[in-house]
Amino acid sequence: MTPETTEPNDSDTAWLTDQEQRAWRTHLDVSRLLMHQLERDLQPFGLTNNDYEILVNLSEAEDHRLRMSDLAAGTLQSKSRLSHQITRMENAGLVRRESCESDRRGLYAVLTDEGWETMRRVAPHHVASVRRHFIDLFAAEDLEALRVSLAPVAEHLRTQRGGL
């Protein structure tokens, strides 16, 4: 038993300095407040953030369709969650499921016309929202600096994660 270690804690991990704390807190606050705000801005269109991200992924995909697994990976969700999410969006008429020829276990999530139309209608407002509450609040060079220093973190985290 080590008796009374001098200050921070009993492992070899240093406590956060004041600067680190503030940076960390700020990141945390921005994350949460931003998501809340974007969600609020989407509400008038009857979409959640999650709905929107599915729409984006499908819109950008070949033929407006993606395998469930790929869509789950693309949106960083578990398969289960995606399955529920797609069921809801199917009920809302935004997407439909289609079975896959080449692998009969598989399913595609496919954008419906209504889904595509919704996307086209909502996207400009969402982009405006992202600009207003995030992008336009940085100097261009700061935004690039942000991306550069965040990219390795994203990389690191992607390697860490087992199954969402």
Next chain:
Amino acid sequence: MTPETTEPNDSDTAWLTDQEQRAWRTHLDVSRLLMHQLERDLQPFGLTNNDYEILVNLSEAEDHRLRMSDLAAGTLQSKSRLSHQITRMENAGLVRRESCESDRRGLYAVLTDEGWETMRRVAPHHVASVRRHFIDLFAAEDLEALRVSLAPVAEHLRTQRGGL
């Protein structure tokens, strides 16, 4: 009616440039992956991120107690959500509710001994986790740059939000 605007969209909001897109995506990915990772690292201790943040707030508070409203504001949650959250933590023995003399509508959330003990036990591991997956992945100057460019965003968002 403006007929066929040339490219991006029909309002005066510009689409995101490639750089902006990448910065935005990266921020988004880091936010989500990081929260997942921290949550996973807390799991062995039987705590969620939310639990932990409540504990932090109460630990740092005068007398280990805070009014429900203040705690809700401090953790950026709705009152309803906090109320449920505190009920769960109360059942887990980490906090207790105490009524308030000066304002008989009000309640305090108070850290129990067990809550405090849990906090002291878990905090080093959580800090290590935050270091490993975030703080230590930046050069010190980059972290400060991050904070400086994010701070106004946080500020902006705080002014925007009505009632969570």
Next chain:
DNA sequence: CCGTAAAAGTTGAATAGTTAATTAAATTGG
């Protein structure tokens, strides 16, 4: 004072998300 409004907090029902188990199809290695 008194009535009306605002604030603090909770509650219940509805929606969303997680976890673990399950089904069905494909892969793989003897």
Next chain:
DNA sequence: CCAATTTAATTAACTATTCAACTTTTACGG
């Protein structure tokens, strides 16, 4: 070729979050 695994996806049961309605107490305006 076929048993054992692995992969794709869903489902059921549980937990967490939101949303709207409600209770109690305080604050405000005349």
